[in-house]
Amino acid sequence: MQDPILLDPFGRRISYLRLSVTDRCDFRCTYCMSEDMVFAPRAQILSLEELYTVADAFIGLGVKRIRITGGEPLVRKNLLSLLGRLGARSELEDLAITTNGSQLASMASGLRAAGVRRLNISLDSLQRERFAAFTRRDQLTQVLAGIEAARAAGFQRIKLNTVVQKGRNDDEVEALVAFAVAQQLDISFIEEMPLGNISSHSREHTLCSSDEVRERIEQRFQLLPSSHRTGGPSRYWQVVGSDTRVGFISPHSRNFCGDCNRVRVTAEGQLVLCLGSDGALDLKALLRRHPGDAARLRGALIEALRLKPERHYFDAREQVQVVRFMSMTGG
Ligand code: SAM
Ligand code: SF4
Numbered sequence: 001m002q003d004p005i006l007l008d009p010f011g012r013r014i015s016y017l018r019l020s021v022t023d024r025c026d027f028r029c030t031y032c033m034s035e036d037m038v039f040a041p042r043a044q045i046l047s048l049e050e051l052y053t054v055a056d057a058f059i060g061l062g063v064k065r066i067r068i069t070g071g072e073p074l075v076r077k078n079l080l081s082l083l084g085r086l087g088a089r090s091e092l093e094d095l096a097i098t099t100n101g102s103q104l105a106s107m108a109s110g111l112r113a114a115g116v117r118r119l120n121i122s123l124d125s126l127q128r129e130r131f132a133a134f135t136r137r138d139q140l141t142q143v144l145a146g147i148e149a150a151r152a153a154g155f156q157r158i159k160l161n162t163v164v165q166k167g168r169n170d171d172e173v174e175a176l177v178a179f180a181v182a183q184q185l186d187i188s189f190i191e192e193m194p195l196g197n198i199s200s201h202s203r204e205h206t207l208c209s210s211d212e213v214r215e216r217i218e219q220r221f222q223l224l225p226s227s228h229r230t231g232g233p234s235r236y237w238q239v240v241g242s243d244t245r246v247g248f249i250s251p252h253s254r255n256f257c258g259d260c261n262r263v264r265v266t267a268e269g270q271l272v273l274c275l276g277s278d279g280a281l282d283l284k285a286l287l288r289r290h291p292g293d294a295a296r297l298r299g300a301l302i303e304a305l306r307l308k309p310e311r312h313y314f315d316a317r318e319q320v321q322v323v324r325f326m327s328m329t330g331g
Helices: 047-061 078-088 104-114 128-135 141-150 168-182 210-218 285-289 294-307
Strands: 016-020 065-069 094-099 118-122 159-164 184-189 223-225 235-237 245-249 264-265 270-272 280-282
Touching: 016 047, 016 094, 047 065, 047 078, 047 223, 047 294, 078 094, 078 104, 104 118, 104 141, 118 141, 128 141, 128 245, 159 210, 159 280, 168 184, 168 210, 168 294, 184 210, 210 245, 264 294, 280 294, 285 294
Parallel strands: 016 065, 016 264, 065 094, 094 118, 118 159, 159 184, 184 245
Antiparallel strands: 223 235, 235 245, 264 270, 270 280
16 A cells, blocks of 8 residues: 555645744844744643644655754754654655754854754844844854854755844845855845734835845846755845855745645644645644544545645735744744
8 A cells, every 4th residue: 555645635745843842042133033932831832842743743754854943943952852853764855954043153153063955044134233233132153153154064055044024134145145155055035925924014015026036136146047946935046156055935925835845733733735825634632632643633634635725816915814924923
């Protein structure tokens, strides 16, 4: 008999899980959280054992790539023990983390030893005051030290993630690419999504399309289209004369749902089938009602996939379309 796999009603095979290990964070990025964000009580958050059980069920259903995210994943206590267990799973082709980089200086080598293969590090500005305005934390120096530590630990193809906002950091995209080239990193520029209710800015006014960002970069760098794919929604371009790839994640201007291969599990154990919809299945309730029942969990995942929407519909004129913040869903 063939091994069971996860298929949605549109024939898309799910091979990629984004697993959030905490909703907490040491930053308060304006596009992601409000200043006075209220986090879930600890009892509501999946334990490390429950997180492993969920990951194990997905691996059993053919998932080959797992990205650990949050909130800020590196603030989760004893994360390395979970990563070590996942890093030892030979079925996984990729174990990656998305981090804000604040803890990397002390953790990079431990992550590598645990079997993490790829790192995405968020960086919206190289200017101290701007960085502090984006994150509401004055920690650019720590993040730059974290990037350095990750390189020193031997991580290859580290990727920076930059959310671009008009009038706030769109004039810095060339400098960010120059930084990526000098540090031999890749970099993806992201269009802001209407996730969670924020009061710091009007998303309609700050939205900066990937095409505008690319045109700016091309004033200083030559870009060639690249066929490179990482299993994520980025479309890549090669910076001529360097190793650096520039990616664009364009949830507004270029719908990438047709080849969606992923689902997300929140730190509270909600299975989220699409970033652009509020629907979710409560895996935590199932895990706690039927502890140790791996077959039931796998069955619930297969069943839930029937409800995966065909695509998201983001509208920049709407300040919020999905009430879950990105920090809750896991970016
Ligand atoms: N804390 C980690 C970090 O910042 O890298 C991981 C979680 S964070 C939610 C993952 C990614 O989501 C970050 O690159 C962040 O910039 C991005 N993000 C958060 N809110 C967003 C939004 N409303 N639109 C687009 N990207 C967003
Ligand atoms: Fe924290 Fe990441 Fe959200 Fe910024 S984007 S507040 S670092 S979870």
